[in-house]
Amino acid sequence: MNPKIKRFDGLALVGGHPALDFLNTVEYRGRAAPGDTLRSFESLVQWSALAGLVSRSEMAAMLASESRGRAQGARALSDAIALREAMYAVVVAAIKREPRPSQAIGLLERRLRRVRAGASLAYDTHNSTFSWQVKCARAYDVVARLADAADDLLLSLDAISVHQCRGPNCDWLFVDRSHGHRRVWCQPATCGNVVRVRRSRAGARRL
Ligand SMILES: [Zn+2]
Numbered sequence: 001m002n003p004k005i006k007r008f009d010g011l012a013l014v015g016g017h018p019a020l021d022f023l024n025t026v027e028y029r030g031r032a033a034p035g036d037t038l039r040s041f042e043s044l045v046q047w048s049a050l051a052g053l054v055s056r057s058e059m060a061a062m063l064a065s066e067s068r069g070r071a072q073g074a075r076a077l078s079d080a081i082a083l084r085e086a087m088y089a090v091v092v093a094a095i096k097r098e099p100r101p102s103q104a105i106g107l108l109e110r111r112l113r114r115v116r117a118g119a120s121l122a123y124d125t126h127n128s129t130f131s132w133q134v135k136c137a138r139a140y141d142v143v144a145r146l147a148d149a150a151d152d153l154l155l156s157l158d159a160i161s162v163h164q165c166r167g168p169n170c171d172w173l174f175v176d177r178s179h180g181h182r183r184v185w186c187q188p189a190t191c192g193n194v195v196r197v198r199r200s201r202a203g204a205r206r207l
Contacts, residue, residue: 002189008050011037014186016175018051019153020162022146023088024172024186031169036081041066041073044080045142053145058136066139076140083111083143087150091173095162108150115147167191 006013015021025037025047038044042063049059066073089104119132134148135141161176165186172186185192 005187006050008047009037009043012187012190013051014174015172016177017149017153017160018053019087019146019149020091020173020175021051022084022149023091025084026088028169028171029088030171038077038081038084041077041139044077045139048142048145053149054136054142058141061137062139062142065137069139072139076143079111079140079143080146082107083147083150086111087153088173090154091157091162092164094157095164095173108154111143111147112151112154115144115151118144119148165191 011025011027013021013024015024027035027037038047045054045059045062045066048054049056054062066076086101086104086107089101090108093099093101093104115134116132119134122131122133123129124131132148134144136145161181162173163176163181163183165172165174166184167186167190170186170191174183174186176183
């Protein structure tokens with residue numbers, strides 16, 4: 001197991017972009033009952049902290065806020081999952097050059113517009129750069145941070161090379177930073193290894 005890879009509850013974060021890691025919290029959508037790592041509001045917030053989308057103090061503030069009103073956490077989880085699945089449909093359609101999924105794009109647009117409406121424009125005097133700052137204090141704010149990451153991925157999709165894993169029982173998405181952009185597995189040591197073992201067994205049977 002590669003110690004450099006971050007893991008949440010055993011799940012590897014190998015997407016190369018937090019929004020792709022968010023989409024990869026499902027294993028695997030081709031199965032009748034896909035496994036979902038984000039089963040509670042707590043797991044959603046803790047995963048977001050590990051992925052670097054919220055700080056530890058923001059995580060603590062959101063968990064405290066949620067403990068004061070449980071309904072907000074349940075709504076955040078349900079909206080985060082809806083955002084994730086819409087985003088998945090949009091990204092997969094884009095990288096496979098399939099027709100645009102209008103319903104998913106509509107949901108994404110509404111979420112991203114809401115994030116921008118609640119964000120403030122920050123100026124970094126040291127680097128002379130502007131950026132949108134999305135506040136994160138109440139339980140529901142985690143959805144805004146996830147939408148902000150989704151926004152960043154969508155707007156940079158043409159500049160990066162996003163692939164879908166070709167491993168068996170795997171549909172994870174990842175940024176291919178390899179020379180020549182020919183990487184086909186999310187994790188060469190796992191998905192790639194399964195394929196290599198199958199090929200060598202098939203070869204041995206033919207001998
Ligand atoms: Zn894979």
